[in-house]
Amino acid sequence: MTGEQITFLVVALATLGSALMVVTTRNLIHAALWLIATLFSVAVIFALLSASFLAVVQVVVYIGAIAILFIFAVMLTRKDMRDQSPQLNKNWWAGALLAVLTFGGLYALLQGWSGLSRTVADIPSGFDAVAELGTELTSFTGYVLPFEVASVLLVAALVGAVYVAFNPRSGNIRK
Amino acid sequence: MIPLSWYLILSAALFSVGLFGVLSRRNAVAILLGIELMLNSVNINLVSFWRYGDVTQMAGQVFAIIVFAVAAAEVSVGLALVISVYRRRNTVIADEIDLMKW
Numbered sequence: 262m263t264g265e266q267i268t269f270l271v272v273a274l275a276t277l278g279s280a281l282m283v284v285t286t287r288n289l290i291h292a293a294l295w296l297i298a299t300l301f302s303v304a305v306i307f308a309l310l311s312a313s314f315l316a317v318v319q320v321v322v323y324i325g326a327i328a329i330l331f332i333f334a335v336m337l338t339r340k341d342m343r344d345q346s347p348q349l350n351k352n353w354w355a356g357a358l359l360a361v362l363t364f365g366g367l368y369a370l371l372q373g374w375s376g377l378s379r380t381v382a383d384i385p386s387g388f389d390a391v392a393e394l395g396t397e398l399t400s401f402t403g404y405v406l407p408f409e410v411a412s413v414l415l416v417a418a419l420v421g422a423v424y425v426a427f428n429p430r431s432g433n434i435r436k
Numbered sequence: 437m438i439p440l441s442w443y444l445i446l447s448a449a450l451f452s453v454g455l456f457g458v459l460s461r462r463n464a465v466a467i468l469l470g471i472e473l474m475l476n477s478v479n480i481n482l483v484s485f486w487r488y489g490d491v492t493q494m495a496g497q498v499f500a501i502i503v504f505a506v507a508a509a510e511v512s513v514g515l516a517l518v519i520s521v522y523r524r525r526n527t528v529i530a531d532e533i534d535l536m537k538w
Binding site: 263265266269273276277280281283284289292293296299300303306307309310311312314315318319322323326327330331333334335337338347348349350352353355356357359360361363364367368371376377378379380381382384385388390393394397398403404407408411412414415417418419421422423425426428 | 437438439440441442443444445446448449450451452453454455456457458459460461462463465466468469470472473476479480483484486487488491492494495497498500501502504505506507508509510511512513515516517518519520522523528530531
């Protein structure tokens, strides 16, 4: 066991443990806070994979924007957060069975794949992954078209979200 | 040295946990939380295949960035729909939003 492996195992346990808390805890505010813990652990996984830009984006975009949006949404719909009815639906066992079967199927599929024990290659010296990523995202021989389509999608989705959530009778909140 | 399989198994486990959340929670906001977990597990897969393949090919990281953008779009529209439904029907329980149920 090297230090890298121990780090990975600790972070993987933190990821899975906080993810389980996200799907099982009763209080939705706590679920959103556990989601922040999960997202931060995934950022550490990205750092272990030497994807430094993605680790930063994970913290800034996911934790800074998406998780905060979740907390806002939970607070705006908090009537159902307090009620005593069960948080899981009556078919939760079927969901659990399907999730276990999915994991088992993926695990069995991975066992039959020859590239599974592949080890990591050294990053060539002088190779700057962040600069390369920026070049690829903006060059016409690279991925400029998918990148621009993603930005148009984001604008369209945000305009749609404002339209859907807009209340024409603002100031007249119905009880 | 961490073998590629560790990352893939972590990703598969995180995906399954998210799937359980999507299928079993009653609150619509909690269902969206499960979808976020599934999208994150996909990102772990993409980045680990980038790292363990040819590092000079950036397709894995580029696709992960597009997944970030799609996740932000999905969560903003989803939460706007949940808030709109809550305003009109005063519930966020997915079973009770059955206006279109046949």
